[in-house]
Amino acid sequence: MTNVQNHLQEIKNSLISSVFQxxxxxxxxxxxxxxxxxxLNAGGHIYQLxxxxxxxxxxxxxxxxxxxxxxxxxxxxxxxxxxLITKHASxxxxxxxxxxxxxxxxxxxxxxxxxxxxxxxxWDFLGEIDARDxxxxxxxxGGSALCSLPAAPVTTTEMQEMTxxxxxxxxxxxxxxxLRKHIDxxxxxGIAARVAPAEMITLILSDVIGSPLxxxxxxxxxxxxxxxxxxxxxxxxxxLSNAVPATINELLAAGLDGRRFDTPKAGxxxxxxxxxxxxxxxxxxxxxxVATAEDLGLNAMLLTTSLRGEARVAGRFLAGILQQxxxxxxxxxxxxxxxxGGETTVILRGNGLxxxxxxxxxxxxxxxxxxxxxxxxxxxxxxxxxxTDAAGAWVDGDTLARGLSLGLSPETYxxxxxxxxxxxxxxxxxxxxxxxxxxxxxxxxxxx
Amino acid sequence: MTNVQNHLQEIKNSLISSVFQxxxxxxxxxxxxxxxxxxLNAGGHIYQLxxxxxxxxxxxxxxxxxxxxxxxxxxxxxxxxxxLITKHASxxxxxxxxxxxxxxxxxxxxxxxxxxxxxxxxWDFLGEIDARDxxxxxxxxGGSALCSLPAAPVTTTEMQEMTxxxxxxxxxxxxxxxLRKHIDxxxxxGIAARVAPAEMITLILSDVIGSPLxxxxxxxxxxxxxxxxxxxxxxxxxxLSNAVPATINELLAAGLDGRRFDTPKAGxxxxxxxxxxxxxxxxxxxxxxVATAEDLGLNAMLLTTSLRGEARVAGRFLAGILQQxxxxxxxxxxxxxxxxGGETTVILRGNGLxxxxxxxxxxxxxxxxxxxxxxxxxxxxxxxxxxTDAAGAWVDGDTLARGLSLGLSPETYxxxxxxxxxxxxxxxxxxxxxxxxxxxxxxxxxxx
Numbered sequence: 004m005t006n007v008q009n010h011l012q013e014i015k016n017s018l019i020s021s022v023f024q025x026x027x028x029x030x031x032x033x034x035x036x037x038x039x040x041x042x043l044n045a046g047g048h049i050y051q052l053x054x055x056x057x058x059x060x061x062x063x064x065x066x067x068x069x070x071x072x073x074x075x076x077x078x079x080x081x082x083x084x085x086x087l088i089t090k091h092a093s094x095x096x097x098x099x100x101x102x103x104x105x106x107x108x109x110x111x112x113x114x115x116x117x118x119x120x121x122x123x124x125x126w127d128f129l130g131e132i133d134a135r136d137x138x139x140x141x142x143x144x145g146g147s148a149l150c151s152l153p154a155a156p157v158t159t160t161e162m163q164e165m166t167x168x169x170x171x172x173x174x175x176x177x178x179x180x181x182l183r184k185h186i187d188x189x190x191x192x193g194i195a196a197r198v199a200p201a202e203m204i205t206l207i208l209s210d211v212i213g214s215p216l217x218x219x220x221x222x223x224x225x226x227x228x229x230x231x232x233x234x235x236x237x238x239x240x241x242x243l244s245n246a247v248p249a250t251i252n253e254l255l256a257a258g259l260d261g262r263r264f265d266t267p268k269a270g271x272x273x274x275x276x277x278x279x280x281x282x283x284x285x286x287x288x289x290x291x292x293v294a295t296a297e298d299l300g301l302n303a304m305l306l307t308t309s310l311r312g313e314a315r316v317a318g319r320f321l322a323g324i325l326q327q328x329x330x331x332x333x334x335x336x337x338x339x340x341x342x343x344g345g346e347t348t349v350i351l352r353g354n355g356l357x358x359x360x361x362x363x364x365x366x367x368x369x370x371x372x373x374x375x376x377x378x379x380x381x382x383x384x385x386x387x388x389x390x391t392d393a394a395g396a397w398v399d400g401d402t403l404a405r406g407l408s409l410g411l412s413p414e415t416y417x418x419x420x421x422x423x424x425x426x427x428x429x430x431x432x433x434x435x436x437x438x439x440x441x442x443x444x445x446x447x448x449x450x451x
Numbered sequence: 452m453t454n455v456q457n458h459l460q461e462i463k464n465s466l467i468s469s470v471f472q473x474x475x476x477x478x479x480x481x482x483x484x485x486x487x488x489x490x491l492n493a494g495g496h497i498y499q500l501x502x503x504x505x506x507x508x509x510x511x512x513x514x515x516x517x518x519x520x521x522x523x524x525x526x527x528x529x530x531x532x533x534x535l536i537t538k539h540a541s542x543x544x545x546x547x548x549x550x551x552x553x554x555x556x557x558x559x560x561x562x563x564x565x566x567x568x569x570x571x572x573x574w575d576f577l578g579e580i581d582a583r584d585x586x587x588x589x590x591x592x593g594g595s596a597l598c599s600l601p602a603a604p605v606t607t608t609e610m611q612e613m614t615x616x617x618x619x620x621x622x623x624x625x626x627x628x629x630l631r632k633h634i635d636x637x638x639x640x641g642i643a644a645r646v647a648p649a650e651m652i653t654l655i656l657s658d659v660i661g662s663p664l665x666x667x668x669x670x671x672x673x674x675x676x677x678x679x680x681x682x683x684x685x686x687x688x689x690x691l692s693n694a695v696p697a698t699i700n701e702l703l704a705a706g707l708d709g710r711r712f713d714t715p716k717a718g719x720x721x722x723x724x725x726x727x728x729x730x731x732x733x734x735x736x737x738x739x740x741v742a743t744a745e746d747l748g749l750n751a752m753l754l755t756t757s758l759r760g761e762a763r764v765a766g767r768f769l770a771g772i773l774q775q776x777x778x779x780x781x782x783x784x785x786x787x788x789x790x791x792g793g794e795t796t797v798i799l800r801g802n803g804l805x806x807x808x809x810x811x812x813x814x815x816x817x818x819x820x821x822x823x824x825x826x827x828x829x830x831x832x833x834x835x836x837x838x839t840d841a842a843g844a845w846v847d848g849d850t851l852a853r854g855l856s857l858g859l860s861p862e863t864y865x866x867x868x869x870x871x872x873x874x875x876x877x878x879x880x881x882x883x884x885x886x887x888x889x890x891x892x893x894x895x896x897x898x899x
Binding site for chain 1: 661734752753754755756757758759760761763764765767768770771772774775778779781782793818
């Protein structure tokens with residue numbers, strides 16, 4: 004490797020480190036909550052800790068344990084009680100929590116019996132909260148499946164049935180969310196309504212592109228703008244009115260008649276005491292990396308946090324940007340760093356091993372061939388890209404030739420969705436181990 | 452429309468105008484050649500016009516007539532003779548050329564009998580060129596098909612047969628070019644070799660992404676880096692050595708034995724008197740638009756001239772960039788213009804009417820819904836996007852709602868590849884008429 008290439012590899016490692024720091028659930032909470040004696044500053048809002056009867060912590064999502072450890076690190080002895088729902092929790096992890104904290108597990112990505120039973124217990128726990136309490140609610144990726152409770156008279160089976168019907172009709176994710184918010188107690192502001200008028204701080208670690216607060220975990224503490232009329236419209240659109248379980252139509256009819264309250268809207272008193280704070284996100288991770296790149300003397304730019312679409316198309320797009328920097332110094336002159344965030348998709352055509360980040364990198368290999376002094380790398384911020392133990396991969400101008408000398412054609416591996424084995428053979432996988440967080444993916448373009 | 456939206460529409464029209472000016476074949480030639488009395492300045496190289504026996508013009512490609520008019524506009528009475536091959540030429544167009552110019556037609560996109568016969572005549576015309584002549588060679592899109600002459604002993608039928616074999620094997624475009632350059636007299640520096648040692652100025656209007664001079668029209672006046680060994684490797688790779696016509700193996704064997712000259716390489720004396728000049732390109736068009744946007748007070752950026760991949764994926768990517776500018780002012784603060792060039796593809800799934808530019812715009816409609824004060828628009832620089840009479844389309848934050856109020860769902864039209872009728876119903880097609888040029892496509896993101 005040349006000196007420039009070695010230098011780019013060092014920059015790569017610094018950027019990965021800054022992304023993980025920004026997305027780390029423990030650190031993200033510690034950056035958001037600031038305690039000074041009896042006072043807690045949460046996003047500029049000041050809470051006088053000794054005025055509350057109890058400080059209670061609830062949370063759900065895959066990162067909830069580490070978010071809890073951060074919260075407890077700031078608040079210390081103040082927090083007496085907690086109820087958490089996560090996907091897995093080892094005894095070791097549970098052992099780090101304050102005594103008396105309840106930890107339950109749920110199902111992910113599809114809610115099942117564990118989620119429903121754990122959420123039922125959480126619901127009861129929330130029922131004991133007093134108007135004089137302060138509630139900290141911690142939300143992270145997977146929260147929507149891990150925390151779910153059908154609204155009576157709908158049963159868990161009926162809710163699952165409806166979800167299947169909608170999925171098979173090709174309903175959009177926004178439409179799914181309207182239905183979910185209206186038949187699930189906790190979603191669409193349900194948790195805010197359950198604990199009102201107690202004071203509540205919700206800390207949100209976003210795994211959704213653009214970080215819309217009402218979408219992350221279906222917005223349990225956030226106003227919902229959708230209505231029973233919208234729900235009726237969606238069922239009609241997909242001709243599901245007669246197909247869905249009878250209890251869902253009962254619930255809908257009650258909602259349309261005003262016999263049943265709608266989800267709480269913006270301005271509803273249940274939100275008067277709710278402080279929703281985003282603690283980290285793809286945007287925060289990308290911005291942290293851009294700041295690091297600038298510290299390292301690069302011209303740095305955050306291009307988008309909405310990288311979407313098929314990974315192999317995105318890979319060629321990113322290669323094109325890097326070619327342009329090489330050719331004309333546009334959009335920014337060398338030494339340059341372009342950061343992109345988002346989450347692409349892979350359409351499975353083969354039966355190889357890979358993930359969207361590795362496939363994106365592989366799709367860039369041929370276009371970047373022989374472009375000097377550049378590096379492209381990709382990163383799943385959870386450290387696990389697809390069903391692999393790699394977070395992503397890196398590509399430079401020598402990658403194509405190195406691969407060909409080993410008999411590896413990028414197209415063959417792409418066609419088989421086998422990016423992992425291509426980059427494994429070249430020693431170009433990025434192995435970080437699981438990070439315990441998820442703020443989607445990042446990709447970086449470096450030109451030395 | 453709001454004032455901001457009206458203003459963005461005005462900016463759109465200015466940018467379209469600057470793209471067409473930059474890509475116009477007549478203007479592009481006039482910007483490149485500068486005559487002062489007896490002196491011609493072509494890209495910094497000075498030619499003393501009265502030292503030549505004759506000044507001869509040859510050219511081929513879809514824009515050759517207008518490039519010729521530009522050349523004649525600069526050189527005037529100096530040019531006595533010309534031989535042009537184009538796709539169509541009306542009597543009116545031919546009437547504008549100097550008397551005695553020969554105009555022939557060829558076939559496009561696949562070379563056929565007309566191309567071969569016209570090129571045979573061109574080859575004879577070139578044979579009469581004297582070492583004391585100055586040759587101006589004009590090259591534009593379509594040149595590779597319009598100008599083609601199989602090298603003996605390969606016949607036209609055998610060349611077509613080989614092309615079909617390669618296409619059906621899934622050979623890459625670079626591989627096709629290696630074969631073409633070795634079995635076609637004019638390609639891979641063939642025209643430079645034919646007229647050497649006469650002085651030659653080649654003016655190239657690029658329709659290839661990145662404008663590699665050896666690829667545009669297969670580089671008839673540009674050194675070729677590929678060899679007979681490369682050709683043999685490609686035939687072996689696709690197991691075509693026994694399948695191709697016998698004459699092609701004869702030609703190859705002669706080349707490998709050194710009984711036949713290879714295409715001329717960089718440094719070959721045939722190029723000592725050749726001055727290859729790019730007169731316009733996608734990059735030039737994008738840069739012109741960026742300069743116009745800056746003049747209009749916008750923060751402007753050229754992001755890439757390598758926009759590639761499926762149009763519907765690119766559309767969502769571009770929408771994501773515009774969302775980011777709206778949300779955080781990154782990569783550039785408002786008022787902002789991001790320019791992109793390249794050429795996307797459409798995979799046909801339905802039987803509607805559209806083109807890659809219109810489909811890209813349609814794919815952005817839902818993501819841009821309700822984003823205020825923005826405009827995305829796309830443009831085929833030949834003015835004819837796909838098989839339609841529109842150059843492209845525009846999208847703003849109201850497009851989704853306007854469409855839905857007419858019962859138009861973007862997804863339905865996307866699935867049917869029917870972007871034309873979606874935008875036609877909304878009055879959002881961009882109709883420029885045929886431009887007589889082609890420097891691929893441009894897309895612009897505006898945020899007021």
